[in-house]
Amino acid sequence: MLKTLHKVSSHSSKILARDDGGDVLRYGDLTDHENFWREAIPERSFVILLCENTVPHLGAYIGLHAAGHAILLLPAKISNAHLMQMIETYQAQAVVSVQNGLVRCEQHYVRSEALHPDLSICLSTSGSTGSPKLVRFNDRQLYANAESIAEYLDLTEDEIPLAHLPMEYSFGLSVIHSHMLVGATLLLSNASVMQPQFWENFSEATSLAGVPFHYDMLLRIRLEKRDSKNLRTLVQAGGRLPKDKVLTLHDIASEKGWKFHVMYGQTEAGPRITWLPHSCIPEYPDCIGQPIPGVEVELVNEEMVIKSSSVMMGYAETRADLSEGDVMNGVLYTGDLAEWVDDRFLRIKGRKSRFIKLQGNRVGLQEIEDFFASIDIEVVCKGVDDSLTVFTTSGPKEKISETIIENFSFSPRSFNVVLLDEVPRLSNGKIDYKSLNALGDGGV
CATH class of the missing domain: 3.40.50.12780 (ANL, N-terminal domain)
Structure with missing residues (x-):
């Protein structure tokens, strides 16, 4: 062709x-x-x-x-x-x-x-x-x-x-x-x-x-x-x-x-x-x-x-x-x-599913969470196109940021790391994404 x-x-x-x-x-x-x-x-x-x-x-x-x-x-x-x-x-x-x-x-x-x-x-x-x-x-x-x-x-x-x-x-x-x-x-x-x-x-x-x-x-x-x-x-x-x-x-x-x-x-x-x-x-x-x-x-x-x-x-x-x-x-x-x-x-x-775009690349939020889980770090992601927020209970924030840049090649300006005391969850144990959205980018 x-x-x-x-x-x-x-x-x-x-x-x-x-x-x-x-x-x-x-x-x-x-x-x-x-x-x-x-x-x-x-x-x-x-x-x-x-x-x-x-x-x-x-x-x-x-x-x-x-x-x-x-x-x-x-x-x-x-x-x-x-x-x-x-x-x-x-x-x-x-x-x-x-x-x-x-x-x-x-x-x-x-x-x-x-x-x-x-x-x-x-x-x-x-x-x-x-x-x-x-x-x-x-x-x-x-x-x-x-x-x-x-x-x-x-x-x-x-x-x-x-x-x-x-x-x-x-x-x-x-x-x-x-x-x-x-x-x-x-x-x-x-x-x-x-x-x-x-x-x-x-x-x-x-x-x-x-x-x-x-x-x-x-x-x-x-x-x-x-x-x-x-x-x-x-x-x-x-x-x-x-x-x-x-x-x-x-x-x-x-x-x-x-x-x-x-x-x-x-x-x-x-x-x-x-x-x-x-x-x-x-x-x-x-x-x-x-x-x-x-x-x-x-x-x-x-x-x-x-x-x-x-x-x-x-x-x-x-x-x-x-x-x-x-x-x-x-x-x-x-x-x-x-x-x-x-x-x-x-x-x-x-979006119907949990995907956003960063710098033109499609990014699966679940894939980022799964990667950190594989190295025993709990993170929860939310975001819109060209803006990713990574919530975590594992500090320091700088170390999380370095890991993201090293493994995913995201621009530092395209994401924000927020440190939480604990990840909000529903009664069934699943993550409460609505509560995370209410937190915005500032954390607790």
């Missing part, structure tokens, strides 16, 4: 991607990458690719896919313990990484259970919490979402997106897929908003995609004072951005002649589901917008249920799950509660 996703000639010298180090990948190079991986791994395999936003990583991703392998994308900075857990859980036949610009391929399981013939890409559901649960996609699902994104954003071959979101993250991967579809040129970058390289790329880019954390930073460092000769579009997804900031970004974009669009999605949906166009933001700043082309949304007991050809094949938690076909049949219960506004746009009211 990836090699044929674009409409550019396989002999074209047009640049598909350029990275921070100056390396270049051309559309005409893709066949060479495919041939390399057909020789390196002759039999169809389940391959883990450790990702960074560089040309060698993108070339490996496209080549592995074109060679017919099923790929699990994971961050290059993954801990060794977590990587070994994923290798063993899914009996990966190979792990591909890039070190000092050179591609490495380590063989692992020689024989494993057969893969479903349609299985193409797997992504983690966990963000940064380390859950081994995966989302399974086939080519048709990925293509459908890329095609829809290209349509509603009116993407063309002269686009130059700043692709700084991690490629193993569904939002970042969708930026790559949708722009490849139209034959655009990607500016691949690992630079953060606070680094000069980011702004060098920004000055050349035609579009920028970000999560609330990124836009918080951009506003803090006065985005309105920054200039770009080419920029046309800003897009935001990956969690709720407060409506006052949505309006501020809309005003900045309008003043500079840009467009700012708000979007909503889930990894399981491929990932985009709705979008709120720039022109509609002043009247509906707290909405997630309308379904994108090819997506239908129905509210069932207030829960958003979507129907789309881009919905995943299903989850995987074992190697055997990788042999299963499509069990979703194009229907996804999102777990988000919503309402229609003026019969036109959707507004999120809350």
Whole structure:
């Protein structure tokens, strides 16, 4: 799918991607990458690719896919313990990484259970919490979402997106897929908003995609004072951005002649589901917008249920799950509660289950609690998007904070640790979350 996703000639010298180090990948190079991986791994395999936003990583991703392998994308900075857990859980036949610009391929399981013939890409559901649960996609699902994104954003071959979101993250991967579809040129970058390289790329880019954390930073460092000769579009997804900031970004974009669009999605949906166009933001700043082309949304007991050809094949938690076909049949219960506004746009009211998003990554509150329980520390978590509170009876607070940063890589600004005398509980012994909510962030 990836090699044929674009409409550019396989002999074209047009640049598909350029990275921070100056390396270049051309559309005409893709066949060479495919041939390399057909020789390196002759039999169809389940391959883990450790990702960074560089040309060698993108070339490996496209080549592995074109060679017919099923790929699990994971961050290059993954801990060794977590990587070994994923290798063993899914009996990966190979792990591909890039070190000092050179591609490495380590063989692992020689024989494993057969893969479903349609299985193409797997992504983690966990963000940064380390859950081994995966989302399974086939080519048709990925293509459908890329095609829809290209349509509603009116993407063309002269686009130059700043692709700084991690490629193993569904939002970042969708930026790559949708722009490849139209034959655009990607500016691949690992630079953060606070680094000069980011702004060098920004000055050349035609579009920028970000999560609330990124836009918080951009506003803090006065985005309105920054200039770009080419920029046309800003897009935001990956969690709720407060409506006052949505309006501020809309005003900045309008003043500079840009467009700012708000979007909503889930990894399981491929990932985009709705979008709120720039022109509609002043009247509906707290909405997630309308379904994108090819997506239908129905509210069932207030829960958003979507129907789309881009919905995943299903989850995987074992190697055997990788042999299963499509069990979703194009229907996804999102777990988000919503309402229609003026019969036109959707507004999120809350989450059905205990998940929040921090810096664009989905975080399971139960997973954090379970981790601390495994090291004999009692914590209880509550939170909303981009704000996590961790209650504990085990001090000192600084030690809990250090443990969170070390094991989950959360920004110190995204969470707060509160020390309690005791965790409030109901008569049945279960945690009294309502009482915790009443405590706020101050503790007792």
